[in-house]
Amino acid sequence: MNWVWFYRLGSPLWFYQTTTRWLPWLSLLAFILLATGLVWGLGFAPQDAKQGNSFRIIYMHVPASFLALAGYFLMAAAGAIGLIWKMKLSYMVMKAAAPIGAALTFLALFTGAVWGMPTWGSYWVWDARITSMLILLFLYFGVLALQYAFHNEEASNKASAVLALVGTVNIPIIYKSVDWWYTLHQPSTIKLTSAPSMHPDMFQPLLVMILGFYCFYVVALCLFTRVEILRRERKTTWVGDLIGASNNAVEGEKW
Amino acid sequence: MVKFQFQSISHLLDMGGHGFYVWSAVIVTLIVIIGLIVRPLLQHRVVLNQIAQELAREKLRKKTNVEGN
Numbered sequence: 124m125n126w127v128w129f130y131r132l133g134s135p136l137w138f139y140q141t142t143t144r145w146l147p148w149l150s151l152l153a154f155i156l157l158a159t160g161l162v163w164g165l166g167f168a169p170q171d172a173k174q175g176n177s178f179r180i181i182y183m184h185v186p187a188s189f190l191a192l193a194g195y196f197l198m199a200a201a202g203a204i205g206l207i208w209k210m211k212l213s214y215m216v217m218k219a220a221a222p223i224g225a226a227l228t229f230l231a232l233f234t235g236a237v238w239g240m241p242t243w244g245s246y247w248v249w250d251a252r253i254t255s256m257l258i259l260l261f262l263y264f265g266v267l268a269l270q271y272a273f274h275n276e277e278a279s280n281k282a283s284a285v286l287a288l289v290g291t292v293n294i295p296i297i298y299k300s301v302d303w304w305y306t307l308h309q310p311s312t313i314k315l316t317s318a319p320s321m322h323p324d325m326f327q328p329l330l331v332m333i334l335g336f337y338c339f340y341v342v343a344l345c346l347f348t349r350v351e352i353l354r355r356e357r358k359t360t361w362v363g364d365l366i367g368a369s370n371n372a373v374e375g376e377k378w
Numbered sequence: 379m380v381k382f383q384f385q386s387i388s389h390l391l392d393m394g395g396h397g398f399y400v401w402s403a404v405i406v407t408l409i410v411i412i413g414l415i416v417r418p419l420l421q422h423r424v425v426l427n428q429i430a431q432e433l434a435r436e437k438l439r440k441k442t443n444v445e446g447n
Contacts, residue, residue, distance in 0.1 A: 150415075157411070165404065166382055166390060176393035179400050183407040223414055230410045237399040339411060346418035353425045357432070366430045 133210040135352040136361050142345045150342050156335030163328035171325075177241040182329055184234040185312065186336035188256070191231050192294060194224040194340065195259060198266065199291045202284030212348075214280040215355065217287065218270055219347030223340065225263035232256055243307050251300035252308040255293060262290040276355075 164182030171178035198220035205213040235253065236246040247253070266283045273279040301310045312321055312329075321329070356362050384390040393400045 161404070165400070166384065168383070170383060170394070175396060177396035177399055179393070180403045183403050187407070187410075222417075226410050226414055230407060233406050234403045237403050241396050241399050339414075343414040343418070346415065346422070350418050350421045350425055353422065353429065357425075357429045362429060363433060366426065366433060 133208075133212045135212050135215065135356050136359075138212055139349060139352050142349060146342060146345055149338055149345075153335055153338035153342050156331055156338060160328050160332035160335050164332060168325050168328050169322070174242055177238060178325075180234050180238040181312070182332045184231060184238055185329060186333045187227050187234060188231040189333060190336050190340045191224060191228040191256070191259065192297060193337075194220055194227060195262070195287075195294060196291070197344075198224060199284075199287040202287040205280060206284050206288075211355070212352075214284070215348050215351040216344065217266075217280070217284060218351055219344055221263055221266045221270070221283075223343050223347060225260060225267065227340075228256060228260040228263060232260065239307075248307055250306040250308060251304040252297065252306055255297040255300050258293055259290075259297065262286070262293060265290070 160182060165179055168179070168182075170176050198217050201213045201217035201220065204210055205217060232253070235256075239248070240246050265286050269283045269286055270279050273282065300306065301308050353362060391397050391401070
């Protein structure tokens with residue numbers, strides 16, 4: 124069967140070269156979007172009638188939560204592709220997604236806590252949404268920990284991928300938690316199926332922040348993956364060529 | 379029309395009494411974002427240096443082997 128294109132897509136060398144070209148531009152875009160969204164949201168969006176200025180935390184809380192969840196899907200999908208097609212690059216992406224996801228889940232929980240205090244009068248409540256997000260954080264930690272639990276790289280990759288896949292059960296629970304259980308957490312502001320329940324003046328900066336976080340996520344994911352590529356491909360000739368100075372040393376292995 | 383919501387910088391910092399909550403969220407967000415960019419960049423450099431050292435060591439070993447023969 125002609126699967127060559129598929130393997131080329133999964134080639135670490137191809138990924139490394141392509142991201143070298145695109146990362147500066149994507150980083151610039153992410154920076155512009157985040158800076159615009161943050162200044163707009165913090166200074167120029169009108170304040171909320173009920174919550175006053177504390178609602179401005181939404182401009183960090185919602186994008187961070189979005190990416191914490193989307194990042195988990197991506198990590199699990201990368202793990203599945205790795206399990207099924209034994210694609211090296213896919214496992215590297217999975218491994219790269221874990222620390223980023225953990226950091227963003229922490230950020231979602233932290234911004235939620237400092238939003239909860241002025242709004243609900245408490246930093247933390249054991250309600251469905253918050254507890255399921257905490258479980259998400261532990262799932263990310265689990266995937267990270269499994270990477271170091273085995274001496275055999277293949278075994279740790281497989282174990283991480285299986286845990287990531289099993290953990291996806293938690294994702295719909297997080298999404299639906301505000302509908303299924305009585306909770307302090309307000310229902311989603313943005314739904315795919317209906318218009319946002321927010322005034323456009325407040326919604327536009329939020330959209331800019333979400334786009335900015337998506338771009339930032341891709342940049343971070345590429346950066347972490349590139350480190351992983353170098354680490355695992357260190358014996359290959361292209362990494363040797365990359366370092367340049369020691370061309371002669373690798374020449375012997377090439378021929 | 380979009381206009382600046384605060385009369386002065388001190389009003390912006392105070393956020394109507396919610397300044398502590400809003401600004402701590404901002405600061406932690408910036409720390410997380412910058413951290414997630416800086417950490418892989420530093421690691422990238424460390425790994426490149428490690429590989430360069432390994433290659434140099436290998437080169438040296440080959441050279442001494444040849445001289446030994």
